[in-house]
Amino acid sequence: MKTLFDFDNYQDFLSFYVSNPEAPRGLRTELAKAMQCQAAYLSQVLNGKAELTEDHAFKLVNHLGFSNIEKEYFTLLVRISRASGHDLQEYLKKQAAALSKVATKVDYKVIAKNLREDEDFTKYYFSSWIPSTVHIATSSPHYQTTAAISQRLGLPEKKVLDCLQLLAEKQLVGRKGPGEWVYQGGNIHLPKSSPLGVNHQIHNRLQAIKSLQTGDDKDLHVSAVFTMDKEGFEALKKLFLDSIEKANKRIAASGTEEIYGMCWDLFEVS
Incomplete structure (x- = not known):
């Protein structure tokens, strides 16, 4: 089963999460409510036409009950997607890769x-x-x-x-x-x-x-x-x-x- 750390794009993860056959009905509405945004806006995010803010991301990961390392990784993915400069993107990608590596160890x-x-x-x-x-x-x-x-x-x-x-x-x-x-x-x-x-x-x-x-x-x-x-x-x-x-x-x-x-x-x- 895929986990958050199998993704290097937060929108791909969210699309996978909400499209899971076992996902409860009304999940998109629930997530939008948790982030205090419109369901239509979340749909745009899932389609790659809009970005979550870090504030949205923070509310979402808390609602989903993510661990600290999962919260940090998801937030990094949002920052990578929102970053406009190549150097900043590469810097954040290295941080995300390091977290992902830690998350695959038995110690974690x-x-x-x-x-x-x-x-x-x-x-x-x-x-x-x-x-x-x-x-x-x-x-x-x-x-x-x-x-x-x-x-x-x-x-x-x-x-x-x-x-x-x-x-x-x-x-x-x-x-x-x-x-x-x-x-x-x-x-x-x-x-x-x-x-x-x-x-x-x-x-x-x-x-x-x-x-x-x-x-x-x-x-x-x-x-x-x-x-x-x-x-x-x-x-x-x-x-x-x-x-x-x-x-x-x-x-x-x-x-x-x-x-x-x-x-x-x-x-x-x-």
């Missing part, structure tokens, strides 16, 4: 809380699968006591308690009541370049292998080796990145009944 796709890598706690958090899993477990009402987490993850209660206390020091969990803990912090994500990330990725995949060996029908495990052209590989990579973003949005909007894990891999065989 996963909205997360960052910690300094040189902190002892950060090293502890990513030292094994346990700290991050205990942290996430507290977001479920079923796993907000030391005993419940211990039983669910098969860990000694003291180990779980020590972990919870360290998480509490960083305000990632809080005390809900006597012996109860509640999730407070967002997901913590390491940049791809971080050396701590390698071990963390390995730990998570070891958990996937453990699940695979258990053979539970409710879990999903897929692997394959294939050949394809390099252009097709880049397209497949983008499809994965879009799916990661959708998956994280679905996770964020879902309930917190049970603890699950997932790993994504797409790589050139060496």
Whole structure:
């Protein structure tokens, strides 16, 4: 599915957006109302006969609920289209290209809380699968006591308690009541370049292998080796990145009944 960052012209993006077969009826009127302009004016914009102002663009991206980077990119596209000088256009295009490149990275796709890598706690958090899993477990009402987490993850209660206390020091969990803990912090994500990330990725995949060996029908495990052209590989990579973003949005909007894990891999065989 195409996203804003697949376009280098805001009018093309808007035309794609409003012509989507799944778009609700009256979408053009809704967007015009959000921008405080006439629907006829929006039609002219879509036909390339008029331009949005930056004020229109600002109102539109807020109405559509764009992220900060999406707002900035869309506004840049409007400025590029409105720019009368070649040098200014080229300058703005370089800015837009840089933003688009950032938006295709996993580091952007996963909205997360960052910690300094040189902190002892950060090293502890990513030292094994346990700290991050205990942290996430507290977001479920079923796993907000030391005993419940211990039983669910098969860990000694003291180990779980020590972990919870360290998480509490960083305000990632809080005390809900006597012996109860509640999730407070967002997901913590390491940049791809971080050396701590390698071990963390390995730990998570070891958990996937453990699940695979258990053979539970409710879990999903897929692997394959294939050949394809390099252009097709880049397209497949983008499809994965879009799916990661959708998956994280679905996770964020879902309930917190049970603890699950997932790993994504797409790589050139060496």
